[in-house]
Amino acid sequence: MLSTPMKLHDAPVFGFSNTTDASVRALERESGANHYERLEVVARTAKGSWITDVNGTTYLDCLAAYSAANLGHHHPKVVNAIMRALVGNYASVISNVVYTDPLALFLSKMDEFVPQLGPRFGKIGNKVMPKNGGVESVETAIKMARYYGWKKKNIPDGKQEIIVFDNNFHGRMITVISFSSQSKYRDGFGPLTPGFVSVEFGNLDAVKAAINENTCGILAEPMQGEGGMQIPPAGFLKGLRKIADEHDLLLLLDEIQVGLGRTGKNFCFQHDDIVPDGLILGKALSGGLIPLSVFITNAKLMDMAFQVGSDGSTFGGYPLACVAGVAALDVLQEEQLAKSAEIQGEKLKQNIMRIAVRSKDIKEVRGKGLFIGIEVKNGDAMRFCRKLLDLGIIVNDSHGHTIRISPPLNISDPEIEFLVECLEKVFLE
Numbered sequence: 001m002l003s004t005p006m007k008l009h010d011a012p013v014f015g016f017s018n019t020t021d022a023s024v025r026a027l028e029r030e031s032g033a034n035h036y037e038r039l040e041v042v043a044r045t046a047k048g049s050w051i052t053d054v055n056g057t058t059y060l061d062c063l064a065a066y067s068a069a070n071l072g073h074h075h076p077k078v079v080n081a082i083m084r085a086l087v088g089n090y091a092s093v094i095s096n097v098v099y100t101d102p103l104a105l106f107l108s109k110m111d112e113f114v115p116q117l118g119p120r121f122g123k124i125g126n127k128v129m130p131k132n133g134g135v136e137s138v139e140t141a142i143k144m145a146r147y148y149g150w151k152k153k154n155i156p157d158g159k160q161e162i163i164v165f166d167n168n169f170h171g172r173m174i175t176v177i178s179f180s181s182q183s184k185y186r187d188g189f190g191p192l193t194p195g196f197v198s199v200e201f202g203n204l205d206a207v208k209a210a211i212n213e214n215t216c217g218i219l220a221e222p223m224q225g226e227g228g229m230q231i232p233p234a235g236f237l238k239g240l241r242k243i244a245d246e247h248d249l250l251l252l253l254d255e256i257q258v259g260l261g262r263t264g265k266n267f268c269f270q271h272d273d274i275v276p277d278g279l280i281l282g283k284a285l286s287g288g289l290i291p292l293s294v295f296i297t298n299a300k301l302m303d304m305a306f307q308v309g310s311d312g313s314t315f316g317g318y319p320l321a322c323v324a325g326v327a328a329l330d331v332l333q334e335e336q337l338a339k340s341a342e343i344q345g346e347k348l349k350q351n352i353m354r355i356a357v358r359s360k361d362i363k364e365v366r367g368k369g370l371f372i373g374i375e376v377k378n379g380d381a382m383r384f385c386r387k388l389l390d391l392g393i394i395v396n397d398s399h400g401h402t403i404r405i406s407p408p409l410n411i412s413d414p415e416i417e418f419l420v421e422c423l424e425k426v427f428l429e
């Protein structure tokens, strides 16, 4: 309940108010749970790479909602698809108890877009399980690996183990926080889910040493977004693939943040020329307008793990999300956004490295495509993010010590120049 009454409902458009930005912040603080550390911006509209606040100030969005806005905000093709579905009355959730053509189209498009996963189980195509938020699809992947361990490797049910990596981030539900390295995600939320062994990211020997008779899978982010924009040594994924094959483990990759073009390839695993057994995608999958995530795997594995009724979700794969998903996949391919991330990312990284050489505050610059981290020496990346905000750039930190630079994949040359100018002001003046 609000302690001071506020007039909210005489707004010209639903969802807008004519309160001040201070009142919007107060309303959120009063009625909302704590979740993210906030930048002091009350955003109103977003278009392409730009966010406009309630006072008309514009900001270059170099966070892109942790990759959810890879296509830029309100991409016209995705907006058009959504509008047509709404106006044409084929958008609402009807329940997966009936078939809908948006879901059929989305599933087949996904199946075409993703290479054959788990080819050792047969080159028979993939199957897709649609969900909403990313963490739901991570859990679907974990369920499948456990089921595989039980059914195919004769591991007693309840004893299955999955190898994960230190500083991982797979979301915030009970199962995935159970193996988080960060106590702020875990402490006080027990009992935690057993069955995970965490080893050093990038260390193949540590993976081998963690395998025992109950191990059924390996779950990894190919590059760690929340873990400080970490890129593992070259060949890490190839090594994981080899270990998984030798020990009959399922290799599951969480590309929720780094997939769909972000690192300069449609999928991050393509940098190492491997394919996983299972792939998790989310965020940008619907063009950043509707929650949509998927777990995709070899058709044989999906059919082994999930029978009718054993998994699913009310909104997972509902028509509006699927319509947006089809349009977003079209845009990603037609506009060659992975290529754009590769080219624009290289330009941006070169400029940032040039700044880093002359700056006393930058410890390291690392990145692939438009997934770039600037690690700062004092460990307080948010201090620099706030300075950038004052200049008109929205970014946030990753793991406290690193500024995450992940703009929309179609960021233009002038926009990159503006970002570089702002970075120069913050780090060199």
Ligand SMILES: Cc1ncc(COP(=O)(O)O)c(C=O)c1O
Residues within 6 Å of the ligand: 066, 132, 133, 134, 135, 136, 138, 169, 170, 171, 172, 221, 225, 226, 254, 255, 256, 257, 258, 282, 283
């Ligand atoms: C790699 C990775 N996995 C999973 C998640 C969780 O996704 P969601 O917040 O949509 O549940 C995220 C979110 O940032 C992520 O970056």
